[in-house]
């Protein structure tokens with residue numbers, strides 16, 4: 422879903438761009454990049470003269486290219502249907518190798534041609550490519566498509582390296598070709614609505630400021646769950662594993678925004694300075710603070726195990742699930758465990774942040790549950806605060822209740838933009854605040870590299886868990902060991918909105934999942 426542009430902002434980037442999507446034949450391009458560009462186009466965030474050129478090695482005729490880039494575009498309204506042919510008029514495709522100058526010169530000719538008609542003076546290169554070709558492509562672009570006086574932007578997808586050394590090497594090689602100002606390292610979680618909301622929740626509400634520290638908060642849980650397995654991405658995934666795929670980037674970015682100090686301003690460098698600072702207070706993750714898992718066939722035998730994927734090497738020990746506890750050794754957070762958990766082929770799809778407060782001192786009441794602030798990143802965006810209340814009626818019985826800001830009911834008329842729309846727009850507007858800076862990356866890899874090396878040496882065995890289950894046995898004990906206290910009272914998060922009812926109605930299987938989802942769950 423995308424949001425209509427306020428009038429003043431329509432197609433209003435400082436420069437008029439030509440956009441080149443490298444790797445246009447791939448999965449990311451079809452699922453995210455082109456749908457996001459269409460979202461921006463139809464809502465008039467993209468100047469109507471912005472040409473988009475797809476580039477990859479695969480030979481594709483016009484019809485195949487159009488089929489590929491429109492496969493995941495959802496046409497919900499008549500306006501959407503009317504906008505699509507106009508969008509496609511701006512899109513074209515050019516095949517070529519990633520290291521052949523002649524092919525990049527052909528691309529240059531095409532760019533010059535479209536720029537003659539559009540008057541564009543800026544170029545955005547989106548690298549929707551596997552990391553193995555980042556440098557050959559960046560080198561070819563620099564040599565053949567980098568013009569003095571033309572504004573150049575380069576969006577680079579994660580993973581940015583495999584560990585500290587390879588990330589530094591990549592940074593060095595990329596840095597020799599493009600300046601830090603020109604590079605936009607994308608982490609699409611930074612474009613998600615609820616992740617972007619974190620700074621406002623924290624720094625625009627006086628009620629949270631005084632409790633946002635070790636004196637009041639007992640532990641923080643950041644959870645990413647996916648129902649799908651590697652599904653066709655096994656080759657890529659096996660090389661990286663779940664920690665490099667999700668935890669070291671998406672979950673760590675969330676942690677940073679939860680834990681950092683207030684920036685001096687909302688300027689990109691001020692925000693990123695604070696993010697780097699908090700990362701530097703985190704020591705490398707200890708072996709005893711990690712739990713790994715790998716999924717096996719589903720209990721009914723219908724869904725394949727990780728090792729059944731033909732692109733996964735036999736006997737692979739790559740984790741598809743990981744839980745890790747990080748500590749921040751500064752005055753605000755000393756002693757507070759930040760538990761990051763992520764996994765594929767689990768019982769449900771959700772990403773959420775759960776901030777659990779300390780026990781109430783004294784024994785005035787019994788059967789108390791801890792306060793929790795839950796920030797539901799996806800699906801069904803919400804912020805709710807679990808709190809104790811008097812059960813209505815005679816007597817003084819306590820009951821867990823909540824202050825519930827479910828977006829589907831509170832912001833009923835709003836549509837939530839896709840993360841990629843938001844980030845591509847930021848790059849067109851030259852706003853780096855939601856992109857990863859080189860020193861931020863360095864600090865992140867310092868936290869993860871030692872444990873990743875231990876895992877790569879196969880010193881931690883992943884615990885098997887069935888496809889569709891809640892993860893490896895031991896997760897509940899792991900989070901309990903790191904501070905999380907389950908309440909004895911059952912708690913249900915009520916979702917009142919029609920939207921969520923509708924979503925549930927559409928998918929009976931989904932409904933069952935949804936019900937489980939309502940309970941406090943790992």
Ligand SMILES: NC(=O)C1=CN([C@@H]2O[C@H](COP(=O)(O)OP(=O)(O)OC[C@H]3O[C@@H](n4cnc5c(N)ncnc54)[C@H](OP(=O)(O)O)[C@@H]3O)[C@@H](O)[C@H]2O)C=CC1
Nearest residue numbers: 444446447448449450477478479549550551552578579580
């Ligand atoms: N897919 C996703 O959901 C997400 C992907 N990403 C990141 O985005 C980037 C692209 O991902 P994705 O689209 O899934 O990747 P793909 O595997 O689909 O690769 C994209 C394109 O790159 C070319 N390519 C693939 N393998 C190689 C190779 N070994 N050497 C040279 N070219 C190759 C292919 O194009 P051709 O053969 O036509 O040249 C392919 O269509 C990656 O860095 C990934 O980590 C990030 C978040 C989510």
Ligand SMILES: O=C1O[C@H](COP(=O)(O)O)[C@@H](O)[C@H](O)[C@H]1O
Nearest residue numbers: 579609647666667671772799840
């Ligand atoms: O970067 C990645 O993220 C996706 C999950 O993204 P989401 O926006 O659907 O939550 C994950 O599936 C993929 O493995 C990973 O590379």
